[in-house]
Amino acid sequence: MGEKVPKKMNLKEIGIEKIILIAIAGIILLLANFSEWKNAISEKTEKKEEKTVQTDQNDAYVSALENKLVHILENVDGVGRVEVMITLKSSKESVLNKDLSEERQTEQEKNSDTQKTNKNEKRQEETILSDSVGNSAPYVVKELEPEIAGIIISCEGAENKVVAASVLEAAQVLFGVSANHIKVLKMEGAK
Template sequence: MKEKAVLPKKNQLLILLLIGILLVVIAIPTPGKKKTEEERDGSRTSSKTMDGNYPDSSEEYEEYLENRVARTLEYVEGVGKAEVMITLKSSGQKIIEKDQQNTSQKTDEEDSSGGTRSVQDNTTDKTSIYEQGSDGSQSPYVSKELTPEIAGVVVIADGGDNAVVVQNITEAIQALFGVEAHKIKIMKRTDT
């Protein structure tokens, strides 16, 4: 007995096609300006950090971190008004994408006395990859950017004389930056 294969009808195919198109449209990211915390609450920040990206120079990066940490600590009970100073060990590092080609060649040679010798030749050629800007300029393509490592942190806060507050601030900075406790100094703020 021969069975007849059941094919989907036109309406079912159309529905499947529309579902497929809908899934593709949903998966495509839409460009949109994301508001950073600084834009929402109008807090004190450098205008160069308002676009949501990390600042370019080490000094701007320090200022960016100092402002964020100070603003965050001021929400902690007992801290009060806070000023933060952060020092960096070095500037950040940009990893440039390189196109790498490896070639390997193996040659077996025989000499007149019947002995064989094998020669292996390996070559690696690395070329930087460039991206073209909207103005036609070319710059190396950065595949990864490493942020600078923090050397030390000083926090001057209204509650800097309270042992519990000092412990909370120290633990917060250790959790954020992985800085050892002896590289963190918390002091009482004075009004001058």
């Protein structure tokens, strides 16, 4: 039997119209993929910016707490230099106003005609803030500050058990953290 030889096609057989249609379809597919790719990149960028802002806010919050604690502890009798490190369990949290959804069902019976009437009423309320441009956001009821996971305090004078206990108690009272999440250490070079 004879072998089949593949047929070679030239541009005249395909036709210029078909080539143009194929090229246009290819361009449309490329543009569609480009717009999806662009949207994916912009979403990733927005998420990174949001995480960066949140991290910066957490760092500023922790830094402010550490500075306040250092300032207070340096003024305690028996305590010299102080260094503090605070870690967080979570970031700042916003509590939003929840939507109210209420549903009522009522039934009425008429004895003479033995006819039943059912009524369903639905009521929903949403609290959303809008600006003049038309942007809207949920209503924030309150904001919860980040929860503290642990505190390390390194200070001069911590070798004295009374001073160390005072420092530990001060941190407990200020931050509401249990004693097993606070560690008071003797600062290196302290006499």
